Amino acid sequence: GIDILKPGRNSLWKPPGYDKFPTFVIETIVKDCYGNIWFGNHMDKFGVIWKDKQGYYRVKYYGEGYFILADKIKPQLFISSTHGLKRVIIDDKGNINRTFNYEASSGPNSLSSNYTYPVCKQNDSTYWIGTIGGGLNRMLLHERDNSYSIKWYAGNYGVFNDVESLEIDDTGNIWMGGNGMECLNPVTGKITRYDKNDGLQGNSFKVGSSCKGADGRLYFGGINGLNYFYPDQIKLNTVSAQPVLTDILINNQKPVYSNLDTSENSMTQVIGYNSEIKLKYLQNNFVVFFSAMHYANPLKCKYRYRLEGFDKDWKFTDGRNPSAAYSNLDYNSYKFVVEATNNDGVWSKNRAETTIIVTPPWWKSDIAKLFYYLLLIAGLAGIYIYQARWYRLKREMEVRAVNEQKREEMHKHREELYQQQLVFFTNVSHEFRTPLTLILGPLEALISHNRNASLNDSYQLMFRNAKRLINLISELMNFKKVSDSIVKLQVQPLAVNQFCEGLALEFRNISDSKGIYFKMTNYTEQYISAPLTGPFDVQIIEKILFNLLNNSFKYTNTGGKVAFDIFTDFDKFTPSFATGFKVLNEGYRANKYIYFRVADTGIGISSESITKIFDRYYRISKDHLGSGVGLALVKSLTQLHKGDIYVYSERNKGTEIIIGLPLGEENYEELEKVVFGNSLQVQLESIDNSLHLPLPGSTDQEQPAVEKQRKRILIVDDNHELLDFLKQTLNTYYYTYEAENGSSALEIATEKVPDLIISDVMMSGMNGIELCKVIKERFETRHIPFIILSAKDALDTKIEGMESGADFYFAKPFSIDLLLLTVHNIFKQSEKLRLRYTNNYLSEATELAQSEKDKEFFHVLLNLIEENIEDPDLDVDFLCAHLHISRTKLYQKIKSISDQSVGEFIRTIRLKKAIQIMTHEGIPMNEVADRIGxxxxxxxxxAFKKEYGKSPLQFMQSLKKNSHF
Incomplete structure (x- = not known):
């Protein structure tokens, strides 16, 4: 607490208001320029005691603050805490009128630590701040605009990290108590340090325990007592140090000082009395010891030393470790120099130095060098002798280099030509997809409706060859994607046994039709009881194995054999043919692999061609049909999957290809793994040749609605032929609008509000994906189902289309039967929802909405109707006014989703509400009518009988009879 002792009294004085004085431990007590008493402590409190006009002492408490510096002239205080420093502007009653906070941050103009304690004022603009953990800070304060700048004195400056007490002497020097005592000259930046050996009570001082007497004497309290002194009476020691070399360790051992000893650790003379030390080549690791020969306080002496010829700059050490260590010096002559200070840091002009010579071994001696020189002359003579031969070979090398350069240029030219061909083929392949759609679509219709068997065979032949052309286009597109690194590895757990059995099953028909014996063997079941599961990219492994099996069946004649095996132990595998070739993935090696073997007894590969079969567009002979990209694609996909390829073959005997893929999730990075639950499902772009889906208008399907109830479909495509074909096909069952680009389609969709939109992607101006995004964002059109047609079948393009809001995605060429069935199912599902809402009196209207935004709109609409359902004036105008929507848009939205007018929709909601009231509350019918408006x-x-075919009384009687409630 705080007590008052008046001079001349032997007892404490308790003035009026004393009972309000603080009773906790006081750390700081100061007087401001008004004479008020400020106090602080470590309990996160500081306050002020001031006397009012009646002589009553009053107390005010504030927040955290345990050290306070009060300005004797200006009405301001500096308050330290663990959260930085505060500067407060006060009045004569102890009120704080304004506060400025200074804290530590990553910026340059901030405190070095928020844990502040002692603060000293040097002049009206300069303040020194001690911190715990951040050293000393100097603040230059500009009170005119309250700006400031802070400079840190820590680290390289040599100031204590913990400045626990702080005072400024009459000459402007800064004295700090911490781990010892330091004196900083702020002009020169020089720091002088004092410790227990200089007469201090100890090397640790108490926080905040310092003051300056009126006569200039400084007082610092420590853990062992008090130090007080006049700063101007502390004089520097001017006695110079006399540095000498005292000892040396060679290879961590003391040398034997004897001229007669020739061991590796011998010395020619005692180090302190000889200006030269000669060491053998194995003695190039040594430590030199030295002393300042100054005994006032030898631990405070400082040293700088340098080994000339090795050290570029001076190295420094202190009296705790006066030594210099060197290791692995080259064989040379060096000069070691050391200088020292006395205990007050005054550098002496005297120095100790010696020459250290590390002699080379015999093979680096002068005689050895002479021998090397003679050997060099002999070598030059030998070079001269063979010079003539060199000139003969030089011409051959030049010719070889020219030929190599020509080969490189030809290779570069072939590569450029290949890229041009690939780009050309890719562009042409994209253009093929739309015409193929126009071929396959009518063909499907002809096959489905034609009853002539001979014509059907012709149509099937045309259909199969068109599909074959699609497969060739897809193969070329896949190779282009792999070459351009578009294909990314996406592995997921795969049941290998089940997958391979399904793949083998697809080739059973081919083997039966060609008369080829085909067998699949799973050797992994001999070692693993459970089905083998591993991380694989399903699309990549399917393309690899499909290509290999397809090639085997293609080049194996009737009566031949094809084998498809799976195994994990490559060491037990024995090749069927002598000639072999392998392509290893040098960039990655796994601990365990699974191997897929495809072997046949076909025409085989010659030893000259086996190393080239994976080259792009390479064809072994005229007997090998194909585009030449199949095996090149296999190689690229296998390397993408971090796998290896082994090929064994002999001409006219058969071929054996083994694919090895890493087995284990540790072989793949997180970005290469499929994240389940985030993948989008897209519409498959093709169907099986034998599958013919019934048209919406066939006998197996519901007949389309009558003319006035026909659904309206907007078709968008910049290809006139495809647009006409789709219009002609769909007009049989639906009304159609057509547009050639996204902008025109958007205008039609906004004006007509069709029941479905079918759009191409690649169009000038606004493309299909952009159109879909706009349609799904607009209020009046976001309920419309959207189908995308695209010549791009890449997964990322499909994902982009589905993310834009599309309901279905068809890749060209697509099945017109599947498209018609999809359109029919969309309308059928929508009609089911409407019937469910109309017939089921307990269903919610929000079930009609398909998009989240439409569900949100219906939720708001239903809440508005139910809140005002007792109002007889609840009508279209009422809803439009509260929903801020036009009558036309409200009608279109409700009509398109519920197939009702706005009035019919309100009446349906009223009647559903009436059923709820009747079944749960049992009130009279006239009250029910009032409750629903x-x-x-x-x-x-x-109205009830018109809607449900029964009066309300009959309806309730039927419900009770059926015990539904």
Whole structure:
């Protein structure tokens, strides 16, 4: 607490208001320029005691603050805490009128630590701040605009990290107590350090325990007592140090000082009395010891030393470790120099130095060098002798280099030509997809409706060859994607046994039709009881194995054999043929692999061609049909999957190809793994040749609606032929609008509000994906189902289309039967929802909405209707006014989703509400009519019977009879 002792009294004085004085431990007590008493402590409190006009002492408490510096002239205080420093502007009653906070941050103009303690004022603009953990800070304060700048004195400056007490002497020097005592000259930046050996009570001082007497004497309290002194009476020691070399360790051992000893650790003379030390080549690791020969306080002496010829700059050490260590010096002559200070840091002009010579071994001696020189002359003579031969070979090398350069240029030219061909083929392949759609679509219709067997065979032949052309295009597109690194590895757990059995099953028909014996063997089941599961990219492994099996069946004649095996132990595998070739993935090696073997007894590969079969567009002979990209694609996909390829073959005997893929999730990075639950499902771009889906208008399907109820479909495509084909096909069952680009389609969709939109992607101006995004964002059109047609079948393009809001994605060429069935199912599902809403009196209207935004709109609409359902004036105008929507848009939205007008929709909601009231509350019918906003019970009964075919009383009786409630 705080007590008052008046001079001349032997007892404490308790003035009026003393009972309000603080009773906790006081760390700091100061007087401001008004004479008020400020106090602080470590309990996160500081406050002020001031006397009012009646002589009553009053106390105010504030927040955290345990060290306070009060300005004797200006009405301001500096308050330290663990959260930085505060500067407060006060008045004569102890009120704080304004506060400025200074904290530590990553910026340059901030405190070095928020844990501040002692603060000293040097002049009106300069303040020194001690911190715990951040050293000393100097603040230059500009009170005119309250700006400031802070400079840190820590680290390289040599100031204590913990400045626990702080005072400024009469000459402007800064004295700090911490781990010892330091004196900083702020002009020169020089720091002088004092410790227990200089007469201090100890090397640790108490926080905040310092003051300056009126006569200039400084007082610092420590853990062992008090130090007080006049700063101007502390004089520097001017006695110079006399540095000498005292000892040396060679290879961590003391040398034997004897001229006669020739061991590796011998010395020619005692180090302190000889200006030269000669060491043998194995003695190039040594430590030199030295002393300042100054005994006032030898631990405070400082040293700088340098080994000239090795050290570029001076190295420094202190009295705790006066030594210099060197290791692995080259064989040379060096000069070691050391200088020292006395205990007050005054450098001496004297120095100790010696020459250290590390002699080379015999093979680096002068005689050895002479021998090397003679050997060099002999070598030059030998070079001269063979010079003539060199000139003969030089011409051959030049010719070889020219030929190599020509080969490189030809290779570069072939590569450029290949890229041009690939780009050309890729562009042409994209253009093929739309014409193929126009071929396959009518063909499907002809196959489905034609009953002539001979014509059907022709149509099937045309259909199969068109599909074959699609497969060739897809193969070329896949190779282009792999070459351009577009294909990314996406592995996921795969049941290998089940997958391979399914793949083998697809080739059973081919083996039966060609008369080829085909067998699949799973050797992994001999070692693993459970089905083998591993991380694989399903699309990549399917393309690899499909290509290999397809090639085997293609080049194996009737009566031949094809084998498809799976195994994990490559060491037990024995090649079927002598000639072999392997392509290893040098960039990655796994601990365990699974191997897929495809072997046949076909025409085989010659030893000259086996190393080239994976080259792009390479064809072994005229007997090998194909585009030449199949095996090149296999190689690229296998390397992408971090796998290896082994090929064994002999001409006219057969071929054996083994694919080895890493087995284990540790072989793949997180980005290469499929994240389940985030993948989008897209519409498959093709169907099986034998599958013919019935048209929406066939006998197996529901007949389309009558003419006035026909659904309206907007078709968008910049290809006139495809646009006409789709229009002609769909007009049989639906009304159609057509547009050639996204902008025109958007205008039609906004004006007509069709029931479905079918759009191409690649169009000038606004493309299909952009159109889909706009349609799904607009209020009046976001309920419309959207189908995308695209010549791009890449997964990322499909994902982009589905993310834009599309309901289905068809890749060209697509099945017109599947498209018609999809359109029919969309309308059928929508009609089911409408019927469910109309017939089921307990269903919610929000079930009609398909998009989240439409569900949100219906939720708001239903809440508005239910809140005002007792109002007879609840009508279209009421809803439009509260929803801030036009009558036309509200009608279109409700009509398109519920197939009702706005009035019919309100009446349906009223009647559903009436059923809820009747079944749960059991009140009279006239009250029910009032509760739903109908003005009379007769109107209610008439409307109810029109909607449900029964009067309300009959309806309730039937419900009770059936025990539904």
């Amino acid at each position: 109908l003005q009379s019970s007769s109107n209610f009964s008439r």
